[in-house]
Amino acid sequence: MTSAPNSTEICVELKGITKRFGAVVANEDVSLDVRSGEIHAIVGENGAGKSTLMSILHGMQLPDTGHILIDGKERIFHSARDAIALGIGMVHQHFMLAPSLTSAENIVLGYEPGTSLKSNTRDATALVRELFNRFDLQVPPDTPVRELAIGAQQRVEILKALHRGARILILDEPTAVLSPEEVETLFSRLRNLRSSGITIIFISHKLREVMALSDRVTVMRRGKTVETLTTSQTDQNQLADLMVGSSVSSDGKPRPVPASHVRESMLRLQSVQSPTRPGNSGLKDLDLDIRRGEIVGIAAIEGNGQSDLMEIAAGVASPSAGQVFFKGNDVTRLHVGQRRALGLAYVPEDRHRDAIALDSTAAETFLSTRRPKNWIDWFRPAMSAADKARIADLMQDFDVRPADPDVLCRSMSGGNQQKLVFARELADNADCILLGQPTRGIDIGASRALFERIWRSRDKGAGVLFLSADLDELFSVADRIVVMFDGRIVSELDPQSAVPRDASGFMTGAAHAVL
Amino acid sequence: MDLIVFITSAALAYAIPIVYAGIGGQISLASGDLNIALEGEMLFGAFVAVAATYFLGSPWLGILCAVIVGAALGLLFGILIVSLKGNVFLVGITYNFLLAALTVLLLGMIFGVRGSFSSPDLIGIPKLPLGTFGDIPFLGSVLSSQTYVAWFLIPVVFLWSYVLRSTPLGLRIRALGDNQEAVRSAGLNVDRMRLGVQIVCGMLCGIAGAQLALGALTLFSAGMSAGRGFVALAIVILVGQRPWMLVLAAFAFGITDGIGIKLQQADVPAQFPQMLPYAVTLLALILVALRGHLRTTRRSR
Numbered sequence: 001m002t003s004a005p006n007s008t009e010i011c012v013e014l015k016g017i018t019k020r021f022g023a024v025v026a027n028e029d030v031s032l033d034v035r036s037g038e039i040h041a042i043v044g045e046n047g048a049g050k051s052t053l054m055s056i057l058h059g060m061q062l063p064d065t066g067h068i069l070i071d072g073k074e075r076i077f078h079s080a081r082d083a084i085a086l087g088i089g090m091v092h093q094h095f096m097l098a099p100s101l102t103s104a105e106n107i108v109l110g111y112e113p114g115t116s117l118k119s120n121t122r123d124a125t126a127l128v129r130e131l132f133n134r135f136d137l138q139v140p141p142d143t144p145v146r147e148l149a150i151g152a153q154q155r156v157e158i159l160k161a162l163h164r165g166a167r168i169l170i171l172d173e174p175t176a177v178l179s180p181e182e183v184e185t186l187f188s189r190l191r192n193l194r195s196s197g198i199t200i201i202f203i204s205h206k207l208r209e210v211m212a213l214s215d216r217v218t219v220m221r222r223g224k225t226v227e228t229l230t231t232s233q234t235d236q237n238q239l240a241d242l243m244v245g246s247s248v249s250s251d252g253k254p255r256p257v258p259a260s261h262v263r264e265s266m267l268r269l270q271s272v273q274s275p276t277r278p279g280n281s282g283l284k285d286l287d288l289d290i291r292r293g294e295i296v297g298i299a300a301i302e303g304n305g306q307s308d309l310m311e312i313a314a315g316v317a318s319p320s321a322g323q324v325f326f327k328g329n330d331v332t333r334l335h336v337g338q339r340r341a342l343g344l345a346y347v348p349e350d351r352h353r354d355a356i357a358l359d360s361t362a363a364e365t366f367l368s369t370r371r372p373k374n375w376i377d378w379f380r381p382a383m384s385a386a387d388k389a390r391i392a393d394l395m396q397d398f399d400v401r402p403a404d405p406d407v408l409c410r411s412m413s414g415g416n417q418q419k420l421v422f423a424r425e426l427a428d429n430a431d432c433i434l435l436g437q438p439t440r441g442i443d444i445g446a447s448r449a450l451f452e453r454i455w456r457s458r459d460k461g462a463g464v465l466f467l468s469a470d471l472d473e474l475f476s477v478a479d480r481i482v483v484m485f486d487g488r489i490v491s492e493l494d495p496q497s498a499v500p501r502d503a504s505g506f507m508t509g510a511a512h513a514v515l
Numbered sequence: 516m517d518l519i520v521f522i523t524s525a526a527l528a529y530a531i532p533i534v535y536a537g538i539g540g541q542i543s544l545a546s547g548d549l550n551i552a553l554e555g556e557m558l559f560g561a562f563v564a565v566a567a568t569y570f571l572g573s574p575w576l577g578i579l580c581a582v583i584v585g586a587a588l589g590l591l592f593g594i595l596i597v598s599l600k601g602n603v604f605l606v607g608i609t610y611n612f613l614l615a616a617l618t619v620l621l622l623g624m625i626f627g628v629r630g631s632f633s634s635p636d637l638i639g640i641p642k643l644p645l646g647t648f649g650d651i652p653f654l655g656s657v658l659s660s661q662t663y664v665a666w667f668l669i670p671v672v673f674l675w676s677y678v679l680r681s682t683p684l685g686l687r688i689r690a691l692g693d694n695q696e697a698v699r700s701a702g703l704n705v706d707r708m709r710l711g712v713q714i715v716c717g718m719l720c721g722i723a724g725a726q727l728a729l730g731a732l733t734l735f736s737a738g739m740s741a742g743r744g745f746v747a748l749a750i751v752i753l754v755g756q757r758p759w760m761l762v763l764a765a766f767a768f769g770i771t772d773g774i775g776i777k778l779q780q781a782d783v784p785a786q787f788p789q790m791l792p793y794a795v796t797l798l799a800l801i802l803v804a805l806r807g808h809l810r811t812t813r814r815s816r
Contacts, residue, residue, distance in 0.1 A: 060700075081702025096700040098693035101686070109690050110701025112683030
């Protein structure tokens with residue numbers, strides 16, 4: 001359990017903040033107070049206005065009305081630099097790092113030691129090492145950040161804020177990209193930072209993490225702050241109710257038992273291999289059979305071949321050896337478009353890289369996976385009025401906000417982009433559904449709705465491959481869990497009898513099971 | 516041995532403007548807004564240097580004017596791409612055509628000549644006296660015919676190399692080209708940095724032009740940059756952010772140019788040697804592209 005903050009002095013106070021984007025009200029009369037030296041969580045569903053509020057606090061946006069008080073003094077931030085000068089640092093969900101520069105260079109960027117021409121950036125390395133020791137956060141200083149694991153990149157972001165003299169650290173969905181072990185490490189480091197007097201504002205929608213880490217929690221719903229509670233005096237169910245505004249607990253209904261027990265194979269990978277690369281084990285002679293009417297969950301720490309597995313199953317990448325069978329036919333040589341035509345749906349892990357084009361509209365994104373069936377199709381308009389109407393209906397159905405087919409993907413929030421991808425992939429009742437980290441960045445309501453659909457598809461006979469970094473989620477959704485380590489399947493667990501803790505040992509390679 | 520002296524001299528004459536413009540190109544490349552108007556800015560710099568030297572009577576003032584006009588051209592380029600959000604390639608193409616045409620127009624308006632302008636009153640950039648070093652066999656005659664601007668290139672390359680690798684300024688420029696958002700979130704003024712980069716690039720192209728028109732020769736002729744700006748651009752794309760590789764590559768191109776001139780004097784059709792530097796550029800680009808292609812195919816599974 002977390003200890004109570006040793007001070008009740010308020011270091012950040014927001015009063016009556018309202019921010020509109022056109023007709024959309026992102027924040028309405030929001031008030032928030034954060035005490036010095038506490039870990040203050042802000043929870044809310046996608047689009048509840050958490051990120052907007054934090055970008056106001058970090059000087060990236062100006063509020064339309066309202067006041068920001070830092071240490072009791074009213075302040076107006078015209079740029080991030082103003083906020084930084086007052087000791088407010090931000091760790092963005094999408095890291096603001098220059099990928100080909102080293103960790104040390106990224107950390108000191110903009111706040112280098114010395115003046116712009118007189119000093120040598122090699123001094124930076126020494127300075128950064130001092131920072132490592134002071135806050136007990138380690139990263140290799142001379143490695144380009146693109147070669148670092150996600151967790152290390154995040155540490156670079158945190159160190160960057162600390163180097164700039166942050167006393168108040170805002171972390172926007174910091175655990176969304178981390179494996180369970182990395183989350184644990186992050187939390188212990190955040191607690192250390194709190195002990196050294198840093199105030200932490202932690203944005204999340206994972207209630208378990210909020211309960212584990214925070215001292216106090218503020219719930220936001222539809223642009224407003226609903227309530228601020230002391231974490232030790234509340235529980236997940238109460239928070240979930242406040243977040244969604246009705247009585248829906250996060251644990252919700254138990255997982256329905258599969259309706260059918262047909263053992264027919266849907267997607268089978270046979271002796272599949274892929275090359276080992278830095279930070280990625282590749283696949284080493286992996287066999288996996290996903291049968292009709294089952295959800296197979298994959299538990300693995302990043303870099304143990306699970307991404308290769310998804311991509312090879314989808315036909316985005318080809319295996320260096322081995323075969324892939326779909327409904328009994330060898331599809332190893334077929335690409336993803338051809339496999340889709342046979343009834344495969346694919347939600348890629350990296351939404352921005354593989355699932356949507358940010359500068360296209362929702363409708364274009366929707367139709368981007370459709371392939372011409374015959375030569376006439378090549379000459380038809382890509383989008384008919386009927387297509388558009390259907391897309392609008394589906395967007396409504398999947399609760400994509402705004403449900404407007406002409407809206408640009410770039411202007412949608414991450415959670416809504418993901419829901420758009422779900423709508424596209426699940427609309428056609430595919431026989432086999434591949435889900436790569438589908439709930440990354442989406443809220444409980446949307447995850448719940450997704451799982452309901454997945455269970456329905458499964459009960460109609462679809463085979464589902466489900467990759468998630470969240471073990472609780474895997475165990476509550478999947479019918480069978482395979483644990484991968486170092487490119488191999490090291491264990492298979494039944495979520496009815498096993499618990500998430502059982503999987504962690506196998507995921508780190510600490511335990512070995514004989515299969 | 517005369518041949519080596521000849522080719523080395525020709526190579527230096529060819530390479531030095533390319534390195535100046537190329538450093539401008541490297542700065543712009545590092546900052547993420549590769550300026551493809553090196554050719555146009557260099558040519559215009561050559562014209563300004565000649566005109567100013569002719570009217571003001573001093574090549575030093577000629578160089579100064581070329582640098583100032585280069586800075587102004589760079590500032591305008593920056594405003595077009597940063598403030599007015601113009602596409603960096605379209606603005607670059609426009610600059611190349613516009614500035615080339617403008618020199619022809621001004622040549623007619625100011626000097627009343629077509630094609631080229633030369634005058635006994637036009638003083639070239641003085642050559643650095645080497646004293647006894649000029650007596651070194653072969654090398655001496657090459658080195659003693661180099662201008663102050665040519666020698667000045669050495670500290671410039673050292674300085675640029677140091678700034679880019681080892682100073683906060685260089686770090687910020689590299690970060691700018693890598694991820695603008697990272698620079699913005701550090702609270703730095705991205706727009707002002709991009710403008711500054713284009714101004715410096717323009718100034719370097721101005722010096723390149725001055726050396727071109729008042730270095731080995733003292734004249735201005737329409738289109739006298741003859742693709743050097745594009746060769747510089749190609750080299751920058753090939754070598755990326757490595758200043759000394761730029762020098763090396765420019766000298767290598769210079770040597771092919773020197774060989775070309777010699778071949779022209781022999782019994783080879785004139786078009787063949789003229790083609791040489793561009794053929795080499797093309798070949799080098801193909802090789803680099805192939806290497807990059809091999810690397811990516813090996814990486815993708």
